[in-house]
Amino acid sequence: xxxxxxxxxxxxxxxxxxxxxxxxxxxxxxxxxxxxxxxxxxxxxxxxxxxxxxxxxxxxxxxxxxxxxxxxxxxxxxxxxxxxxxxxxxxxxxxxxxxxxxxxxxxxxxxxxxxxxxxxxxxx
Amino acid sequence: xxxxxxxxxxxxxxxxxxxxxxxxxxxxxxxxxxxxxxxxxxxxxxxxxxxxxxxxxxxxxxxxxxxxxxxxxxxxxxxxxxxxxxxxxxxxxxxxxxxxxxxxxxxxxxxxxxxxxxxxxxxxxxxxxxxxxxxxxxxxxxxxxxxxxxxxxxxxxxxxxxxxxxxxxxxxxxxxxxxxxxxxxxxxxxxxxxx
Numbered sequence: 001x002x003x004x005x006x007x008x009x010x011x012x013x014x015x016x017x018x019x020x021x022x023x024x025x026x027x028x029x030x031x032x033x034x035x036x037x038x039x040x041x042x043x044x045x046x047x048x049x050x051x052x053x054x055x056x057x058x059x060x061x062x063x064x065x066x067x068x069x070x071x072x073x074x075x076x077x078x079x080x081x082x083x084x085x086x087x088x089x090x091x092x093x094x095x096x097x098x099x100x101x102x103x104x105x106x107x108x109x110x111x112x113x114x115x116x117x118x119x120x121x122x123x124x
Numbered sequence: 125x126x127x128x129x130x131x132x133x134x135x136x137x138x139x140x141x142x143x144x145x146x147x148x149x150x151x152x153x154x155x156x157x158x159x160x161x162x163x164x165x166x167x168x169x170x171x172x173x174x175x176x177x178x179x180x181x182x183x184x185x186x187x188x189x190x191x192x193x194x195x196x197x198x199x200x201x202x203x204x205x206x207x208x209x210x211x212x213x214x215x216x217x218x219x220x221x222x223x224x225x226x227x228x229x230x231x232x233x234x235x236x237x238x239x240x241x242x243x244x245x246x247x248x249x250x251x252x253x254x255x256x257x258x259x260x261x262x263x264x265x266x267x268x269x270x271x272x273x274x275x276x277x278x279x280x281x282x283x284x285x286x287x288x289x290x291x292x293x294x295x296x297x298x299x300x301x302x303x304x305x306x307x308x309x310x311x312x313x314x315x316x317x318x319x
Contacts, residue, residue, distance in 0.1 A: 012295065013291045016291065016294040016295070016298075020266075038304075042298065045298050045301070045302045046294065046298060048243065048301075048302075049247070049294065049297055049298050049301060050266055050294075052243055052244055052247050053247070053262070053266040053267050054266065054267070055244070056161075056244075056247075056248075056267045057267050057268065057269070059157070060153045060154060060157050061153070061156060061157040061160050061161075062153070063153075063156045063160075063166065063169070063170065063173075064166060067152065067156060067170055067173060068148070068149065068152055070170070070174060071148055071152060071173060071174055071177050072145055072148060074174050074177070074178060075144065075145065075148070075177060075178065075181055078178055078181060078182070079141055079181070082182075
């Protein structure tokens with residue numbers, strides 16, 4: 001069976017995925033790596049690199065003092081704004097409701113006047 | 125810890141402001157650490173943390189609990205950092221470049237760098253020296269274990285672009301940490317012939 005001949009550059013991109021265990025090397029790439037000391041060394045280096053990166057996950061960096069207070073103050077301000085906006089939105093609804101009620105009443109009044117005027121005209 | 129966070133999230137979603145403050149207290153070091161790793165400096169990291177919690181506060185009702193709260197925060201932080209660095213670049217045209225890496229390596233002893241302790245310290249340095257676009261994908265994938273899809277979504281790039289950046293970032297980190305001797309016949313291509 002014929003296999004494609006690969007060089008280091010061809011397999012370079014899959015070495016890290018392989019070291020991370022994300023994917024198995026394709027047959028041609030594995031054949032190359034098995035014969036290539038340089039690529040084998042790269043796989044080992046990727047393993048060390050990825051292990052060191054993974055360990056960083058549990059490390060916490062300490063910010064200069066004051067960050068927590070800054071965040072909480074920012075949230076306080078945002079919370080107040082949000083509450084104010086909700087309150088204004090509530091008032092807006094009441095205001096619009098009032099206008100609508102007044103307009104309906106005015107329309108009804110107008111209709112009554114109109115009907116009465118017509119009735120008088122017809123009577124005269 | 126996850127149970128405590130889940131309880132705080134539920135209370136905060138029900139409108140308890142103090143619960144959200146407590147959530148910040150419990151998680152802000154983690155968020156800051158990610159922000160610092162993405163931005164590479166304290167000032168930007170602080171801005172990103174502020175913005176991330178404001179967005180989380182505004183969007184908390186949309187958090188469905190399908191992922192962990194920490195993962196949700198990582199995604200928001202990544203998105204904020206990407207926006208923040210984008211704005212900064214437009215204003216200052218400034219980016220951490222290879223210059224920083226060269227500076228870091230000028231006095232480095234390659235043999236000593238192979239020792240485990242110094243590897244970690246050196247990794248922090250070379251990570252900071254990566255261009256922000258490359259740094260973001262490698263931090264989110266290889267430290268925080270976010271899926272490619274989430275990384276692409278938060279950075280506003282395609283999944284294939286995220287994968288290409290990840291390969292470039294890993295390769296750059298490896299080359300900076302383990303400088304190879306000049307090319308010799310170490311690569312024995314002759315033996316990789318067709319069988």
